[in-house]
Amino acid sequence: MKAEIQEIKANGKNQEFNVNSEIQNFYRDKSVFLTGGSGFLGKVYIEKILRATEVKCVYILIRPKKDQTVEDRIDAMFSNPLFTELNRRKPSARTRIIPIIGDCILPNLGISPTDRQTLIDKVEIVIHSAATVRFNEPLFTALAINVRATMDLLQLAKKISKLQAFVHVSSAFANCTLFRLEEVYYTSELSITAENMCKLAELLGPEKTNRMTAEWCGKSPNTYTFTKALAEEAVLSLGKELPICIFRPGIVIPTNTEPLAGWVDNLYGPMSVLFGVARGILRVLYVHLDANANFVPVDMCANLMLATAWNTSKAANQEPFKPPPIYNFVPDERNMLKWDTYRRTLEEHAPNMPLTQMIWYPFAIVVKSKLLYNILILFYHIIPGYIIDFLLLLMGRKRRMVKLYRKIHKQTGVLDYFVEHKFTFTMENTTKLWHSLSSLDQKLFNFDMSSINWFEYFYNSLLGLRRYIGQEQPDTIPKAKKLFHRLLILHRIVQLLVYGGVCGLLSWTILRVFQAP
Incomplete structure (x- = not known):
């Protein structure tokens, strides 16, 4: 500790x-x-x-x-x-x-x-x-x-x-x-x-x-x-x-x-991606893990x-x-560094030093297909962004998440060329x-x-x-860990509800199909 x-x-x-x-x-x-x-x-x-x-x-x-x-x-x-x-x-x-x-x-x-x-x-x-x-x-x-x-x-x-x-x-x-x-x-x-x-x-x-x-x-x-x-x-x-x-x-x-x-002192390049993941905002990444x-x-x-x-x-x-x-x-x-080594090392370290400013449990789904990436950001970025903005509207606060995600997708999009090619x-x-x-x-x-x-x-x-x-001193880590574990529980509950709802919908659809005259 x-x-x-x-x-x-x-x-x-x-x-x-x-x-x-x-x-x-x-x-x-x-x-x-x-x-x-x-x-x-x-x-x-x-x-x-x-x-x-x-x-x-x-x-x-x-x-x-x-x-x-x-x-x-x-x-x-x-x-x-x-x-x-x-x-x-x-x-x-x-x-x-x-x-x-x-x-x-x-x-x-x-x-x-x-x-x-x-x-x-x-x-x-x-x-x-x-x-x-x-x-x-x-x-x-x-x-x-x-x-x-x-x-x-x-x-x-x-x-x-x-x-x-x-x-x-x-x-x-x-x-x-x-x-x-x-x-x-x-x-x-x-x-x-x-x-x-x-x-x-x-x-x-x-x-x-x-x-x-x-x-x-x-x-x-x-x-x-x-x-x-x-x-x-x-x-x-x-x-x-x-x-x-x-x-x-x-x-x-x-x-x-x-x-x-x-x-x-800046959030250019990989630091912006890392900080976005650490705050629980960025959840889907388009990366070829075998590249240098x-x-x-x-x-x-x-x-x-x-x-x-x-x-x-x-x-x-x-x-x-x-x-x-x-x-x-x-x-x-x-001493070559692969993106996969970078990802695995950060995954191991990150739970030991989370941020107190997290808005959700930090996780990242890494994909190498641009099509799959575009599908996943709809469910992990855009739809949650609209939900959060709706809740902010109900609380009388300024909506910002959808706008933020559009900015993030634009910024990360300019990196596609470097993701898709190996140098x-x-x-x-x-x-x-x-x-x-x-x-x-x-x-x-x-x-x-x-x-x-x-x-x-x-x-x-x-x-x-x-x-x-993040302007967070090392002595805030214990507080951040407590938040991390609370968000993890909430994340699992949401996963259970979503997956349960999808399974229920599929079951209902299948039953309707087989019961049809």
Whole structure:
């Protein structure tokens, strides 16, 4: 019981970062420019580079929000539990973050001339992590954020006098029109270059561009993968003269160990599905359990990003005429993760740490037939949704369940392409980079996927999900377990009534048939 309610702790939390390793020496007194710093991966990268190195400063591209200045947003970031260990060990780390006001949706990233000059004069490392990750983002917007911003940043990087490394964060699924993906460029899969696509979009405008989404995307299943593939083409065509590389992570999920296990701050991808099941809302899943689950912990992604910049700087003068290297990052055959393993592990852990916010007993029916899925959601989602909305109406409360289920089905529908196809990846460059690290750097900047204990990882992920997304502390688990058992009894009663009613109806029908004259 103590293990279930204890604070989530990282295995390496007390590890001291003695500044002696090659990677740490590389970052000492360096100035880094990071886009996407307010995102999930960006936050973890900021925390790690500040905690593990003596970097001089990190310029982050950030925009003010309606009710928050950029300084307010950075302060809020540092008050997140993710930064607790950093704040304890390096209380002045916050002063190393320097905001650059801008927005990737704007031309030239919305950066002022003064700030551009600052970046040109002072930056040595560029990390381009910003992107819209919405699969159904309107094409015109996705092009602006994912492609034009990349091109603008590449042009800016060419002017940076002391540039040593540029890391472009792409996706393992950027080129998902193919199902075996190596660490190479797939520009032949595109019918247009990044530069020409952006020019056409500007010429046509938002309405016409968005109307032609299907024609432009071609075989790409959505605007996200299409624009990420175009951004890679931009890196190849515009960035060849730069010390640059591409990092292609799989599906980025909660931290493995650093700076604390199981940390997450969003409900993208599998986390949204898991949270929906945990709350008793999502009950039918369309998944091929024999396919690979290409999950990568976000802290390992940050470590690999730090290592690729170091390696890119080191190799820049050795291989100047080769295409920029690409680093795929997914579980490999040494520690492969299947969707079925993911499901079984979660089924075993979930009853030990339920939510106090459950609306029904959590369960999930997994099917690999789209037809069966559509039939089952009628009975397990839509009809119950109408029943709940009717009860809410009787109580004088706002109806919401049917609307919620429509939204859920729309969001999960965009994942069908990735459910129906199996992808394999090669990771020669990533593996070679890992083996090139010293034993100290391997310890400090671990991205060895074979070292992950998936059973322990998903246990911590569930604890992290309920704590950081559900806002439920570990000491609420006993209360949640009581609710879990009450809902289980209610669930069994409903099952008995429904199955009994169906059997009774069938019996009555059969009797009527045989008694007919």
